[in-house]
Amino acid sequence: MLLSLLLLLLLVSGSQATHFLGTMMTYYPEETRADGSVSVILHYKLNFVLCSHSDTWVCSGNCGTQTQTLALSVVEEVSGEWCQREGVITRLLPNNNGFQTKLDNGNWINNIQNGIANWRAVTDVEVRNRSDIGKPNTSPQTTILPALRIPSNCAKNIDLLAFDPDGDEVRCRYGNTSDSECNPCSPPSVLSVSSNCSLSFSPTYSNSELPYAVQLVIEDFPTQDINLIQTDGSQEINHLFSQRS
Numbered sequence: 001m002l003l004s005l006l007l008l009l010l011l012v013s014g015s016q017a018t019h020f021l022g023t024m025m026t027y028y029p030e031e032t033r034a035d036g037s038v039s040v041i042l043h044y045k046l047n048f049v050l051c052s053h054s055d056t057w058v059c060s061g062n063c064g065t066q067t068q069t070l071a072l073s074v075v076e077e078v079s080g081e082w083c084q085r086e087g088v089i090t091r092l093l094p095n096n097n098g099f100q101t102k103l104d105n106g107n108w109i110n111n112i113q114n115g116i117a118n119w120r121a122v123t124d125v126e127v128r129n130r131s132d133i134g135k136p137n138t139s140p141q142t143t144i145l146p147a148l149r150i151p152s153n154c155a156k157n158i159d160l161l162a163f164d165p166d167g168d169e170v171r172c173r174y175g176n177t178s179d180s181e182c183n184p185c186s187p188p189s190v191l192s193v194s195s196n197c198s199l200s201f202s203p204t205y206s207n208s209e210l211p212y213a214v215q216l217v218i219e220d221f222p223t224q225d226i227n228l229i230q231t232d233g234s235q236e237i238n239h240l241f242s243q244r245s
């Protein structure tokens with residue numbers, strides 16, 4: 001139903017040059033006002049090599065007005081290697097039509113093995129009133145650290161610990177290039193993702209120390225059919241299509 005895209009970097013090990021190291025965004029509805037306007041809060045993290053690197057989310061659709069509720073703040077810094085910051089944006093929308101917000105630029109750090117140079121992260125924000133919970137959707141949440149370093153000669157499972165505050169089923173998958181979810185999406189050959197958000201790493205038996213970019217989409221699916229109700233009263237039924245695994 002609603003998507004939130006997570007980019008994370010898996011470092012099989014090794015050193016890096018410059019300069020993007022992943023991002024992640026989640027959102028939740030704040031308030032629906034009597035006049036039908038809706039406020040929604042977007043939390044994001046940005047990881048770069050240096051804290052002086054930056055990029056901004058661009059909105060399309062029913063964007064309303066934006067307030068930077070929390071200015072980009074450093075969460076963690078390893079001088080010259082790693083700077084994680086977080087920020088919070090509030091958008092006040094004139095009605096409850098949705099919007100999309102995107103981080104779309106370049107470049108990731110050098111020597112990424114699965115051919116990723118440009119970064120792109122996309123969040124589709126659905127704020128129509130859900131018939132089952134009587135309020136708009138909240139995106140899936142996850143506690144993943146956006147960079148992991150693991151030995152290249154050992155198999156490993158990494159559980160992303162994603163959950164959904166609305167009680168929806170959460171599923172993970174790789175981004176889809178034809179849906180413009182990344183640029184390009186080309187998943188790492190050494191890693192497979194299960195819909196239950198478990199990443200399985202296959203040993204490479206290579207001595208090289210190499211980074212891979214891992215571009216994932218985390219989606220929430222209601223466990224029953226629900227109606228999505230627009231401010232003007234029109235409705236759309238949202239089904240659960242895919243099978244469970």
Ligand SMILES: *[C@@H]1O[C@H](CO)[C@@H](O)[C@H](O)[C@H]1NC(C)=O
Binds near residue numbers: 032129131132133135
């Ligand atoms: C959302 O829907 C519920 C019931 O379906 C209703 O009680 C509630 O007032 C609606 N909220 C808004 C903001 O329209």
Ligand SMILES: *[C@@H]1O[C@H](CO)[C@@H](O)[C@H](O)[C@H]1NC(C)=O
Binds near residue numbers: 176177178179
């Ligand atoms: C990617 O998106 C296209 C267009 O929506 C769709 O036809 C295709 O099945 C998707 N591929 C995967 C692997 O989900």
Ligand SMILES: *[C@@H]1O[C@H](CO)[C@@H](O)[C@H](O)[C@H]1NC(C)=O
Binds near residue numbers: 159194195197245
């Ligand atoms: C997730 O799915 C994989 C592959 O289907 C399975 O091996 C693993 O045990 C599952 N993990 C959990 C926590 O259910």
